[in-house]
């Protein structure tokens with residue numbers, strides 16, 4: 222396991238993923254009934270932007286460093302959470318962002334396999350009765366920890382994509398999850414380096430008949446160089462009412478801050494599969 226999220230915290234892909242996750246949680250919070258969240262690839266929970274790793278890549282400067290200046294109301298909720306977690310000194314990981322929005326009856330399950338990052342995550346939430354931290358494999362946890370007794374909630378799948386076959390594994394897990402836990406809102410992050418793997422991923426979802434999927438994608442340049450993160454996507458299954466339109470507005474507002482005027486930049490929300 223070579224991937225460490227500290228190098229990438231707060232980059233443009235984190236901004237897109239986290240702004241959309243905040244919107245998904247608001248959808249779940251619209252009903253009084255308690256829910257749970259499973260964050261399968263959690264990282265450390267929050268990041269010091271002055272630490273050597275983020276300073277070395279500087280990725281956050283071209284991500285949250287630009288997005289934070291937005292005054293678009295559609296980003297206000299996300300940016301308020303980021304600031305409340307210590308930005309500009311710190312940038313929250315998905316566990317910190319999700320944790321902020323939980324009500325007393327809601328629950329958060331976090332999985333992280335890297336020994337050091339799992340230890341940091343455990344220390345962060347030690348003694349918090351709403352949060353369970355597992356040092357366990359995400360893919361195994363997806364079946365072990367679902368469906369939730371609450372019968373509602375969010376499953377966030379955010380793999381590092383450092384191994385071959387991650388798209389295939391993601392599509393297979395989404396298919397399994399839709400049979401095990403139909404009611405879950407599922408959000409799965411993926412890179413857009415070039416088009417072919419993304420097309421194959423969407424085709425695999427159609428083939429597996431995973432219903433009701435939206436692909437929310439932010440692309441900063443033509444995705445033709447497979448060595449660069451040219452864009453990113455969040456595949457959302459079973460999105461709450463109103464999310465599709467909000468996702469479009471969020472991605473447009475992000476692109477307005479992140480654009481470098483390159484050919485091929487785009488903010489899109491497309492239906493990959495339909496309700497059966």
Ligand SMILES: C[S@@+](CC[C@H](N)C(=O)[O-])C[C@H]1O[C@@H](n2cnc3c(N)ncnc32)[C@H](O)[C@@H]1O
Nearest residue numbers: 226262263264314315333334335358359379381
């Ligand atoms: C992209 S990062 C997660 C970032 C985090 N979700 C956030 O938004 O702040 C992916 C994380 O998954 C962890 N990881 C990689 N393979 C895993 C596996 N099989 N099971 C659980 N965690 C894994 C890595 O150590 C890394 O911390």
